[in-house]
Amino acid sequence: MRHAYTVEQVRSAESELMAKLPDGTLMQRAATGLAVAIGNFLGGTYGARVVLLIGSGDNGGDALYAGARLARRGAHVTAILLSPKAHEPGIAALRSAGGRSVTSAGDISGEIYDDIVSELAGADVVVDGIVGIGGRPGLRPDALAAVRVAEQYGVPIVAVDTPSGVDVDSGETPEPHVNAALTVTFGTHKICHLVDPAASACGPVHLVDIGLDLPPALVQSLQAADVRALYPVPHGESDKYSRGVVGLMVGSTEYPGAAVIATAGALGGPVGMVRYVGPDAVAAAVREAHPEVVGAGRVQAWTIGSGLGEELDVPRIRELLDADEPVVLDADGLKALDDSGDHVDVLATPHAGELARLLGVDRSTVEAERLKHARMAAERYDVTVLLKGATTVIASPDGEVRVNTNATPWLATAGAGDVLAGLCGSLLAAGLTPLDAAALGAYLHASAATLASANGPITATTVAQSLPEATRRLIT
Numbered sequence: 348m349r350h351a352y353t354v355e356q357v358r359s360a361e362s363e364l365m366a367k368l369p370d371g372t373l374m375q376r377a378a379t380g381l382a383v384a385i386g387n388f389l390g391g392t393y394g395a396r397v398v399l400l401i402g403s404g405d406n407g408g409d410a411l412y413a414g415a416r417l418a419r420r421g422a423h424v425t426a427i428l429l430s431p432k433a434h435e436p437g438i439a440a441l442r443s444a445g446g447r448s449v450t451s452a453g454d455i456s457g458e459i460y461d462d463i464v465s466e467l468a469g470a471d472v473v474v475d476g477i478v479g480i481g482g483r484p485g486l487r488p489d490a491l492a493a494v495r496v497a498e499q500y501g502v503p504i505v506a507v508d509t510p511s512g513v514d515v516d517s518g519e520t521p522e523p524h525v526n527a528a529l530t531v532t533f534g535t536h537k538i539c540h541l542v543d544p545a546a547s548a549c550g551p552v553h554l555v556d557i558g559l560d561l562p563p564a565l566v567q568s569l570q571a572a573d574v575r576a577l578y579p580v581p582h583g584e585s586d587k588y589s590r591g592v593v594g595l596m597v598g599s600t601e602y603p604g605a606a607v608i609a610t611a612g613a614l615g616g617p618v619g620m621v622r623y624v625g626p627d628a629v630a631a632a633v634r635e636a637h638p639e640v641v642g643a644g645r646v647q648a649w650t651i652g653s654g655l656g657e658e659l660d661v662p663r664i665r666e667l668l669d670a671d672e673p674v675v676l677d678a679d680g681l682k683a684l685d686d687s688g689d690h691v692d693v694l695a696t697p698h699a700g701e702l703a704r705l706l707g708v709d710r711s712t713v714e715a716e717r718l719k720h721a722r723m724a725a726e727r728y729d730v731t732v733l734l735k736g737a738t739t740v741i742a743s744p745d746g747e748v749r750v751n752t753n754a755t756p757w758l759a760t761a762g763a764g765d766v767l768a769g770l771c772g773s774l775l776a777a778g779l780t781p782l783d784a785a786a787l788g789a790y791l792h793a794s795a796a797t798l799a800s801a802n803g804p805i806t807a808t809t810v811a812q813s814l815p816e817a818t819r820r821l822i823t
């Protein structure tokens with residue numbers, strides 16, 4: 348499991364550890380890991396041109412000490428000091444290792460000297476030591492100007508701890524920020540590393556262990572080993588009923604494809620049987636594509652809503668929401684959700700637009716503040732919310748959060764959500780909690796897409812067809 352903590356939690360773990368260690372130990376650990384990661388990123392340090400952007404705090408200190416290590420290994424390192432308060436011992440260390448430092452114009456106009464522009468333009472890598480966990484969102488004018496020069500010349504930026512300018516605790520990016528090619532973080536992941544839009548600004552995130560001791564986090568992200576541990580693998584005594592039976596109330600005469608695709612998603616999950624309930628013509632299409640599917644009967648969970656269109660039977664859906672079996676509520680089915688009553692067995696799977704409707708806000712507001720709105724809806728409707736997107740945010744009514752980050756951009760294709768809804772229903776029917784079903788479903792869905800895509804186009808059908816192989820690779 349990957350854990351993400353708030354700044355306050357990180358600071359308290361850091362101060363506990365710092366109290367037991369000689370001064371500066373943690374920063375040296377961070378800087379050593381950072382220097383190694385930058386060296387690996389560059390594919391060698393000798394002769395490399397490295398420019399450090401240095402702000403007023405310890406984030407700049409990390410960058411300066413890492414710069415000193417790189418300079419000792421033959422890199423040409425220049426630190427651009429964006430603040431008169433830049434870390435003095437770090438500057439001294441860099442200079443004694445053969446690096447140099449220059450001050451930016453430092454004025455609020457955002458003007459930077461020409462020699463700084465050419466330094467940045469000619470760099471192999473720019474290291475963002477502007478701010479870390481002590482920063483507020485946004486970049487000051489000279490920092491912004493320097494970052495823009497690096498972007499303009501296509502120089503990759505390695506962010507120290509966090510890409511400067513993002514909101515570390517929410518993953519929001521209300522102001523200009525660094526877009527990193529790599530982020531090297533220390534001790535633990537922070538929320539901005541896992542939650543979009545900030546997560547997308549991090550690039551790959553490399554974690555350097557500095558020895559922090561932290562309790563389990565509220566925000567977690569499943570890894571392959573967790574998938575293996577959670578997946579309901581059948582055993583010798585299992586039969587098709589005990590493995591779970593999922594019922595699908597999806598698709599319509601207007602959207603029969605949604606039924607076929609959601610069914611494929613459910614069949615690609617762990618259940619022993621899939622039941623389809625819907626218009627005769629759609630049921631016929633489902634059985635033609637998937638002859639193993641049967642009709643109405645007892646189920647352990649439902650997937651309801653994908654592609655129901657106008658054929659939405661709100662009273663019937665509410666009956667099922669109030670019944671004992673857990674429900675995945677997707678797409679049009681979300682219109683049946685009300686904020687009265689106990690829905691802790693419900694997993695709602697909206698995209699940003701659907702979540703916006705549920706909360707009465709704009710889609711762009713949800714996109715900008717994904718974690719906040721997923722949590723808000725989970726609390727208001729007393730359901731687990733899986734907010735779809737490049738990174739999936741899952742929030743349970745009791746405040747737990749899971750984030751899924753392994754998707755491929757090729758997964759943004761029609762019907763992909765139907766596959767996910769069917770798969771999550773299958774996982775619920777096999778006995779997982781809504782939170783685990785959502786987290787495991789999102790992970791497997793993304794893994795199947797990555798496998799099917801191999802960096803090329805995919806369809807929802809090929810994603811569903813890849814579920815068994817993607818699952819096999821993860822659990823064996």
Ligand SMILES: NC(=O)C1=CN([C@@H]2O[C@H](COP(=O)(O)OP(=O)(O)OC[C@H]3O[C@@H](n4cnc5c(N)ncnc54)[C@H](OP(=O)(O)O)[C@@H]3O)[C@@H](O)[C@H]2O)[C@@H](O)CC1
Nearest residue numbers: 361373374377403404405406478479480481482483485508
């Ligand atoms: N603690 C530890 O054990 C370890 C910590 N480590 C490292 O320390 C980092 C945290 O260091 P930190 O606390 O000094 O904060 P940090 O983010 O460098 O700067 C904050 C200062 O910047 C300013 N500022 C604010 N917003 C701004 C903006 N948008 N744009 C520009 N400037 C802005 C503001 O100061 P001001 O200029 O306003 O006076 C504020 O005080 C952490 O991320 C990790 O890298 C590692 O070494 C491992 C051990």
Ligand SMILES: [K+]
Nearest residue numbers: 475478507509
């Ligand atoms: K930074």
